[in-house]
Amino acid sequence: MNLIIKLLCGIFVGILMGMFAPEVMVQALITAKYLVSQLIKFTIPLLILFYVTSGIASLPKNSGKLLSKTVGLAYISTLGAGILAFMVAKSLFPALLSGAGQLPEAETVLSPFLELQIPPIMNIMTALTVAFIFGLGISNTGAENLKKISDQGRDIIELFLNKVMIPALPFYIAGVFADMTVKGTVFATLQTFSLVLLAVVAMHWFWLSFQFVTTGVALQRSPLKILRTMLPAYFTAVGTMSSAATVPVTLQQTKRNGVSNSIANFVVPLCANIHMSGSVISIASVAVAVIIMTGAGQVPSLLEALPFLAMLGITMVAAPGAPGGAVMASAGLLGSMLGFTEEMIALQIVLHLAQDSFGTACNVTGDGVIALLIDKVSDSVEESGGELVPAEEIA
Structure with missing residues (x-):
């Protein structure tokens, strides 16, 4: 929640500086935005x-059918949620955001003082392909040294995100909104924020209702009773904004x-x-809103967007358990597959983080x-093809 407050302060400060600050101060803020964006693209x-x-590589290889x-089931749920949201x-959204329309043309463009290019060492698809090859290879061969390298690399990147990238986001957002204020596009953008956020949360609840009703029918149990039991996990996640931090409560309520x-x-x-159905709903729907808000061409058809949604469901495995992890992991796909510009990605980040707790x-x-359905189709532990792995080891 502190991050959300800081981002809101970044928006407010960016707008004020864009309206009243000397041009040199606005350029300094835009320079900070540019440098942070280069770090994002590199990371x-x-x-x-x-x-x-x-x-x-951490998936238990001896768990067979289970x-x-x-x-x-988790991927089907995630992909289905993304398709529905899109x-x-x-x-x-075209009717809901009709008041915004295409944002005004830029009146003034201020360049950063320093344009330092930091090219990434590989593109998104290369990174994803290499990750799958080595991840599956490590899982099947038990290559402990490579597993250790991947885990330590993950820890270093997470440390960099938590200590550098996430704290830098308010300055990045402030620079984006200062630039938008100078261009004259900021107020046309802000007036649509609340409508988009309400629509996204409504879609979360529609998907949850669909999940619990279909599960209740399949198991011949009351969907409302099942949902009521899981509500403590829902509200814990709203407060923590982290799936990992909510695992103890989710585990307890699932057993109940x-x-x-x-x-x-x-x-x-x-x-x-x-399983990232809520995060994919947020990213897919907000992406459509950003395209409409910025007037960046036509919203792609479902057939055109399907490869993006399919890759998004896979990429969500890379979402770290920190606030903003899902949208940071999806930023590369938004740019490479949907053609998002830096400004569009910044809007995506702001809108996503504003409701990140509800997506989680x-x-x-x-x-x-999913646990209820797996429990139904699994008659015994032996059906899984091996021993089950304790929760703390997977977590």
Whole structure:
């Protein structure tokens, strides 16, 4: 929540400086924005490389059918949520955001004092491909040295995110909004924020309702009772903004819903890392809103957006358990597959972080549904093809 407050302060300070500060101060802020954006572009491939490699390599290889069922169901849920969000946003947002229309043309453009290029060591698709090859290879061969390198690389990138990138985001956002204020586009953008955020949270709850109703029907149980049991996990995630930090509560409430200890201990920590339906809803719908708000061409059709949504569901494995991790992991795909500019990515970050806690809450609450379904289709621990891995080891 401190991060959200800092981002709001960044927006406020950026607008004030864009309106009243001397041009040299605005250029200094724009320079800071430019340098942070270069660091973001450089870091994203490394984040994907180490996080996806470490995440896949950490999947228990002796869990057989149970692992494949859980991963498959989590991905179907994540991809389905993204498709639903994109279709709803594409249908609803043009009318909802009609008051914004295309933002005004730039009247003034201020360049940064220093344009220091920091090219990434590889592009997004290369990083993702290498991560899958090595992640699957490590998981199957048990290459401990490579596993250690991927884990340590993940830890270093996470430290860099937490100590440098996340604290720098308010300055980045301030620079973006100062630039938008100078261009005369800021107020046309801000007036649409609340509408987009309300629509995104409504989609979270629609998807949760769909998950719990279909699960209730399949299990012949009351969806409302199942959902009511999972609500403590939902509200814990709203406060922590972290799936990983909510695992103890999610685990407890999942067991109270009647899931066996062995299944809950396996599924819940695993889904905290791979089931990101709420985050994908947020990213997909906000991406449509950003395209409309900036007038950056036509919103792609579902068929055109499907490769992006499919890759987004995979890339979410790279989302670290820190606020903003999901949108940071998706920034590369937004630029490479949807053609987002730096300003569009900045808007995406602001809108996403403003509701990040609700997206995380949707993620973890849905984890309870997946555990119920896996418990139903798994008659015994032996059906999984091996021993179940304790929750603390997966977490």
